[in-house]
Amino acid sequence: xxxxxxxxxxxxxxxxxxxxxxxxxxxxxxxxxxxxxxxxxxxxxxxxxxxxxxxxxxxxxxxxxxxxxxxxxxxxxxxxxxxxxxxxxxxxxxxxxxxxxxxxxxxxxxxxxxxxxxxxxxxxxxxxxxxxxxxxxxxxxxxxxxxxxxxxxxxxxxxxxxxxxxxxxxxxxxxxxxxxxxxxxxxxxxxxxxxxxxxxxxxxxxxxxxxxxxxxxxxxxxxxxxxxxxxxxxxxxxxxxxxxxxxxxxxxxxxxxxxxxxxxx
Amino acid sequence: xxxxxxxxxxxxxxxxxxxxxxxxxxxxxxxxxxxxxxxxxxxxxxxxxxxxxxxxxxxxxxxxxxxxxxxxxxxxxxxxxxxxxxxxxxxxxxxxxxxxxxxxxxxxxxxxxxxxxxxxxxxxxxxxxxxxxxxxxxxxxxxxxxxxxxxxxxxxxxxxxxxxxxxxxxxxxxxxxxxxxxxxxxxxxxxxxxxxxxxxxxxxxxxxxxxxxxxxxxxxxxxxxxxxxxxxxxxxxxxxxxxxxxxxxxxxxxxxxxxxxxxxxxxxxxxxxxxxxxxxxxxxxxxxx
Numbered sequence: 001x002x003x004x005x006x007x008x009x010x011x012x013x014x015x016x017x018x019x020x021x022x023x024x025x026x027x028x029x030x031x032x033x034x035x036x037x038x039x040x041x042x043x044x045x046x047x048x049x050x051x052x053x054x055x056x057x058x059x060x061x062x063x064x065x066x067x068x069x070x071x072x073x074x075x076x077x078x079x080x081x082x083x084x085x086x087x088x089x090x091x092x093x094x095x096x097x098x099x100x101x102x103x104x105x106x107x108x109x110x111x112x113x114x115x116x117x118x119x120x121x122x123x124x125x126x127x128x129x130x131x132x133x134x135x136x137x138x139x140x141x142x143x144x145x146x147x148x149x150x151x152x153x154x155x156x157x158x159x160x161x162x163x164x165x166x167x168x169x170x171x172x173x174x175x176x177x178x179x180x181x182x183x184x185x186x187x188x189x190x191x192x193x194x195x196x197x198x199x200x201x202x203x204x205x206x207x208x209x210x211x212x213x214x215x216x217x218x219x220x221x222x223x224x225x226x227x228x229x230x231x232x233x234x235x236x237x238x239x240x241x242x243x244x245x246x247x248x249x250x251x252x253x254x255x256x257x258x259x260x261x262x263x264x265x
Numbered sequence: 266x267x268x269x270x271x272x273x274x275x276x277x278x279x280x281x282x283x284x285x286x287x288x289x290x291x292x293x294x295x296x297x298x299x300x301x302x303x304x305x306x307x308x309x310x311x312x313x314x315x316x317x318x319x320x321x322x323x324x325x326x327x328x329x330x331x332x333x334x335x336x337x338x339x340x341x342x343x344x345x346x347x348x349x350x351x352x353x354x355x356x357x358x359x360x361x362x363x364x365x366x367x368x369x370x371x372x373x374x375x376x377x378x379x380x381x382x383x384x385x386x387x388x389x390x391x392x393x394x395x396x397x398x399x400x401x402x403x404x405x406x407x408x409x410x411x412x413x414x415x416x417x418x419x420x421x422x423x424x425x426x427x428x429x430x431x432x433x434x435x436x437x438x439x440x441x442x443x444x445x446x447x448x449x450x451x452x453x454x455x456x457x458x459x460x461x462x463x464x465x466x467x468x469x470x471x472x473x474x475x476x477x478x479x480x481x482x483x484x485x486x487x488x489x490x491x492x493x494x495x496x497x498x499x500x501x502x503x504x505x506x507x508x509x510x511x512x513x514x515x516x517x518x519x520x521x522x523x524x525x526x527x528x529x530x531x532x533x534x535x536x537x538x539x540x541x542x543x544x545x546x547x548x549x550x551x552x553x554x
Contacts, residue, residue: 052441072444082445090438092500093431101435104428106447114428153446 001064003028003192004049004161009058011044011216018044019216021058026161031183031193033207033224035200037237041216042196043085046163049194050082051075062161076106081154085165085196087146089138089153096121096134099152106157117156124155128182144175148182155186162186164195168202180205200228212236267399272517274402280513281410282468282475283493287505288416289464290490295499296437296457297353302364304490305483306371307337307462311469312478313379319386319473326386326474327408333466341462346455353454368483375480386473405474412471413509416464421502423460433457437500496538498551507549512538 002025011019019041026032034042047053049060051072060068067075076082081102089098099121103112112120125131128148133141141149147167154162164183168176176199183206187193197203203210204224212219212227214236220227227233290304311333318324318332344367352359394403424430435443436453444450468486472478489512497508512534519525519533541549 050445052444071449072441073447073449076445076447084442088439088442090435090442092434092438097431101431101443101448102446104431104446105435111428114426114431117428157447 002026002061003030003063004194005059005061006045006049007059007061009045009048009060010056011041011048011053012056017216019048019055022213022216022218023058024211024218024221026192026194028192029187029190030208031187031195031206033203033210034194034196034213035198035203035210035227036213036219039215040213040236042213043165044216045213046082046165046194046196049075050080050163073105076157077108079108079158079160080163081106081157081159081161082163083147083150083154083165083167085169087143087150089141089146089149091138093138094134095130095136095138095141095149096125098138098149099125099130099134099156102153102156103158106159108158121152121156124152127155127185128152129178144171144179147171147179151182151186155191159191161192161194164193166196166198168197168199176202204228268521271400272521273514274400275406276514276517277510278403278406278410278513279517280510281406281413282509283489283513284506284509285409285413285416285468285471286465286486287490287493287497287509288413288420288502289461289468290487291494291497291499291505292420292464293458293461294494296433297454298357299349299353299360299364299458300357300491301458301461302361302487303368303371304364304461304465305485305487306368306375307341307465307483308469308472308486309375309478309480309483310340310371311337311466312472312482313375313384314466315470316384316386316473316478319388320384326388326470330412330467330470333470334463337466338459338463342455342459344462345458346451349458350451350454368487372480372483379480381479381481383477383479384473385477388474391474405471409471409475412467414506416467417502417506420460420464424502429453429456492535492538494548496541496548498545498548501550504548504550511549 004026006025007023009019009022010017022045034045036042044053048055051070054069059066062078062080067078090101096118100117103117103120104114122131122134125134128151130145130148130152133145138146138149151167168179171179180202183193207224209222210224210227211221212233219232219236220230286308290301293299293301314333314336315326315329318329319326349360349363352363390404394401395407424434432448432453435446435448436450440450493505493508493512496512497504515534515537516530519530520527522529522533
C-alpha cells in the first residue's frame with residue numbers, strides 16, 4: 001500500500017490549467033523528488049496535497065483514506081508537514097516559539113500545553129541545528145537558518161510525511177551539503193519526504209524516485225539519474241532544438257539556471 | 266498648577282475609557298485585518314445589558330461586566346463564524362461594508378427594543394470621588410481606568426501565555442502558514458472576533474455610569490478607537506494603552522487650552538494625530554509590517 005497516492009489530480013485557475021491529471025504514489029520511507037521548469041505546477045501540486053487549494057478533479061489518498069477536500073489544518077494534523085519556498089516564519093515570535101506552534105497545534109496525538117510544546121520545539125531545533133539561536137527573534141536569522149526553522153516548525157508536528165518546497169534554493173554549496181545531511185537525518189527517523197527542487201544535485205543525491213512535471217502534466221517518473229537523462233526532460237528544460245542536437249548525453253543539470261542554485265555535478 | 270494637575274488626572278481617566286474601548290478594536294484590526302465599524306454598537310449593547318440588569322434587577326454595574334463579556338463573546342463568535350468569515354479574504358472594502366451593515370442592523374434593533382430614550386445607570390456612588398488636596402479623582406473614572414488596565418493585562422496574557430494566543434498570533438502573522446501547522450483558521454478568526462466583542466461589551470458596561478445611553482451613541486466609540494489605534498500603532502497591547510492614554514490627555518488639555526474655546530478639543534486631538542503620523546506612520550509603538 002502506498003502511503004500517499006495522488007490520482008488524476010487537476011487544478012485550474014480561470015482559463016489556465018495548472019495541473020492536468022497528475023498521478024503518482026509515494027511509498028513509506030521514500031524521498032520522492034518533483035522537478036520541472038518554472039511554472040510547471042510543482043508548488044500548486046504541494047498546495048493541493050496540503051489542502052491550501054481545493055482540487056478540481058482527482059483524488060488524494062493518505063494512509064489509505066481520502067484527504068481530498070479536507071481543510072488544511074486537518075490534513076496537517078493527520079501527519080503531513082509542509083514548508084514554503086519563500087520562508088514564512090511568524091514574525092512576532094522567537095525561533096523557539098515559531099517551532100513550538102507546530103507542536104502546539106499540529107501533532108496528531110492531541111493537545112500539548114505551551115510548556116510541553118516549547119520543550120518539544122527544543123528537540124527539533126536541536127535536530128536542525130538551531131538550538132543555539134532558539135531565543136532569537138526570527139528577523140535576526142540568516143536565510144539558511146530561516147529555512148531550517150521552516151523545517152523545524154513542520155517537524156514539530158511529528159509528521160510522517162514532509163513536503164519540502166525548494167528548501168535548497170538560495171543556499172551556497174556548503175549550505176546545500178548541510179541541508180542534505182539534515183534531510184537524510186530526518187528521513188532516517190522514518191519521515192517520508194516529497195521535495196520540490198531546482199538543484200539537480202539534491203535530486204540525484206537523496207531522492208529514491210523523481211517525477212517530472214511540464215505545463216502541469218506528468219512527463220516521466222523514475223530513478224533520478226534515468227529521469228534526468230531522458231530526452232523529453234531535456235527538451236522540457238532547454239527546448240526542442242537543444243534536445244535534438246545534444247542528444248541523451250546532455251544533462252539538463254549543466255544549464256539549469258533557474259531558482260538561483262542549479263549547480264552542476 | 267493644581268488646575269493643570271486636575272486636568273492631567275481627568276485626561277488619564279478619560280484615556281482609560283479610550284483604552285478599554287479600543288483594545289478589542291485593535292485586536293480585530295491587527296489580527297483579522299478588519300476595521301470593525303460595528304465596534305461602537307457592541308459597546309452600546311454592553312451598556313444596555315448593564316442598564317437592564319441595573320434598572321430591572323438592581324444588579325451593581327460592576328457585577329454585570331462578566332455578563333456583558335459573555336453575551337458579546339457569543340454574539341461576536343456567531344457573527345464572525347456565520348457572516349464575516351464569508352468575506353474574510355475579500356478586499357478590505359467588503360468587510361468595511363459588512364460591518365457597516367451589521368452596525369445599522371444592531372442600532373435599528375436597539376431602537377426597536379429600547380426606544381431612542383436616554384438611559385443612564387446611577388448607583389449611589391456615582392458622582393463621588395477621592396479628594397487629594399485640591400485634586401479630585403472621581404471613583405468611577407478611577408475604576409474604569411483600573412478595568413482598562415486589567416483588560417489590557419488579560420489580553421496580553423492570553424496572547425503571550427496561552428495556546429489560543431499562540432494560534433491568534435500565528436494567524437495574524439501568516440494565515441496559510443498557520444493552517445499548515447494545524448491551526449483551525451475559522452475557529453481562530455471567530456475566537457479573535459469574539460474576544461474583541463467581549464472587550465467592547467465590558468467597556469460598554471460602564472458607559473452608562475458617566476453618560477447617557479442611546480441606541481446611536483456607539484458611533485463615536487468606533488471613531489475614537491480608530492484614532493487610538495492609529496495614534497498608538499497596531500500589533501501591540503502596549504501601543505493601545507499608550508495611544509488611549511495620550512488621546513485622553515490631549516482631549517482634556519485641548520478642552521481647557523487657554524485662549525481657545527472648548528469646541529477646539531477634537532480639532533486639537535486630531536491635529537496631534539496627524540502630526541504623529543507625519544513623523545511615525547506606524548504610530549507611537551506600532552510595528553511596521
